Amino acid sequence: MATEYPDRYTGPTVAEIGEHATIRAILDAAPSHRNGDDAAVLPMPNPNTRTVVTTDMLVEGRHFRLDWSRAAEIGHKAVVQNFADIEAMGARPVAVVLALSAPGHTPVDFITELARGIGERVADYSADLAGGDLTGGEHLVVSVSAIGHLGGSMPALTLDGARPGQAVVAAGRIGYSAAGLALLRRYGRDDVPAEFTELVRAHLIPATAPGRGVIARAAGASSMTDNSDGLITDLETLARRSGVGIDLAGVAIAPDELLTAAGRHLGIDPWTWVLTGGEDHTLMGTTSKDAPSGFRVIGAVHRNRPGTGPAVTVDSEPPAHSTGWDSFPRRVPSP
Numbered sequence: 001m002a003t004e005y006p007d008r009y010t011g012p013t014v015a016e017i018g019e020h021a022t023i024r025a026i027l028d029a030a031p032s033h034r035n036g037d038d039a040a041v042l043p044m045p046n047p048n049t050r051t052v053v054t055t056d057m058l059v060e061g062r063h064f065r066l067d068w069s070r071a072a073e074i075g076h077k078a079v080v081q082n083f084a085d086i087e088a089m090g091a092r093p094v095a096v097v098l099a100l101s102a103p104g105h106t107p108v109d110f111i112t113e114l115a116r117g118i119g120e121r122v123a124d125y126s127a128d129l130a131g132g133d134l135t136g137g138e139h140l141v142v143s144v145s146a147i148g149h150l151g152g153s154m155p156a157l158t159l160d161g162a163r164p165g166q167a168v169v170a171a172g173r174i175g176y177s178a179a180g181l182a183l184l185r186r187y188g189r190d191d192v193p194a195e196f197t198e199l200v201r202a203h204l205i206p207a208t209a210p211g212r213g214v215i216a217r218a219a220g221a222s223s224m225t226d227n228s229d230g231l232i233t234d235l236e237t238l239a240r241r242s243g244v245g246i247d248l249a250g251v252a253i254a255p256d257e258l259l260t261a262a263g264r265h266l267g268i269d270p271w272t273w274v275l276t277g278g279e280d281h282t283l284m285g286t287t288s289k290d291a292p293s294g295f296r297v298i299g300a301v302h303r304n305r306p307g308t309g310p311a312v313t314v315d316s317e318p319p320a321h322s323t324g325w326d327s328f329p330r331r332v333p334s335p
Helices: 019-029 071-088 108-124 176-187 194-204 212-218 231-242 257-266 270-276
Strands: 050-059 092-102 128-136 141-150 167-171 221-226 244-248 283-287 296-303 312-314
Touching: 019 108, 019 128, 050 071, 071 092, 071 108, 071 141, 071 212, 071 221, 071 283, 092 108, 108 128, 167 212, 176 194, 176 257, 176 270, 194 257, 212 221, 212 283, 221 231, 231 244, 231 270, 231 283, 231 312, 257 270
Parallel strands: 092 128, 244 312
Antiparallel strands: 050 141, 092 141, 167 283, 167 296, 221 283, 244 296
């Protein structure tokens, strides 16, 4: 099915003005002294600093819908999901590069708004859009790669650093993005009840507080991940990689009043959003010390022998919901 752009994007298309003029429009929308040459030249990090790199794609119809999302919001989302991965290593984001595949009938207004959204969000981190690539294609695909710096000699916050006796900590909301998605599916963007606008915004424009990963690493955290595929799914990955179990405190992750009201309104158990919803990009880690600034304790790490029970429990019981996002869900063959 061909990409259809909302009527708010007017003016010439990328096919009408050509690749080079479109690139110039991107540069104007997200200016950077590093962007515009054959490749970006980044400054050498300080001594004893390592480089961290990650990449993610957003595919129209799978990760965003044009009848729900403005172009700038897609740009914001692309940056946040990448920078959350950088922060989850305890590193500081410094730059992104953008690879964009777009049909020829894509309005230039859409491209420039997308670039502006990326530029706005990277500026929140004192980073910038350092380059990229533009190509034609049948579908709209936004691919962002992020670069970060990991300072000092302390280890990165990897998935295998959790130890029994540590606290599980989190910075950010849990379940808001999934609730917003449920509301969008029910009402579309324009008819969502006003009292739930915050939930819809959490899905369309997820936000993280810049610097939380660096703070957690400096404060002694030993492992970290972000809630991208679902709370249980992401913490299960961390627990299995570390060879431990995690028990979450129900009172610490319970749906708040807004999630509860949305669940009642839609007839959906809000615990589903908390336990299985992703794309909040909440940072979740483990520490033997007090919760770092901006974090709260949501559970504890314990010993767990493989095959003796679920890697993640809630109040010592298997979670009521445990599925999460999977780009290639397994299909059970018919008998």
